[in-house]
Amino acid sequence: MANCAAEITWLVGLFKELGVSIELPIKMVCDSKAAIQIVANPIFHERTKHIDIDCHFVREKICQGLIKTEFTHTKDQLADLLTKSLGKAQHQLLLSDMGVMNFLNHELEGEC
Incomplete structure (x- = not known):
């Protein structure tokens, strides 16, 4: 701290x-x-x-x-994403909490 x-x-x-x-x-x-x-x-x-x-x-x-x-709570600690080995569900949850998006699985909206 x-x-x-x-x-x-x-x-x-x-x-x-x-x-x-x-x-x-x-x-x-x-x-x-x-x-x-x-x-x-x-x-x-x-x-x-x-x-x-x-x-x-x-x-x-x-x-x-x-x-x-x-x-x-420990399960909501964003730093764990970088410091601990997590299960897939917890990894995905913390990624979304950080605002990280996987653009390979999402289609972008709008025009270029």
Whole structure:
């Protein structure tokens, strides 16, 4: 989450310098409820000491209104398309969610 928050921070700064307006907060989806709760909870426990710095960074970006975290089920995680071996149905579902079309199976409409 910290790497994603850092990338979002960099991109928002780049867009601002280029004069491109973007709608804030940026939605950051995660398939781990535990990670979302750790970022949202200001109280740290013994088991979360190793993620202290990353957690503070993400929480700071949330408080600034730059990002908001949202849970997504593992089956709906678009990144799985590029990182995991999926069945045909799940592969097709995630491709369509990304907006990827197979032009070999579809006829194009309209005139040239």
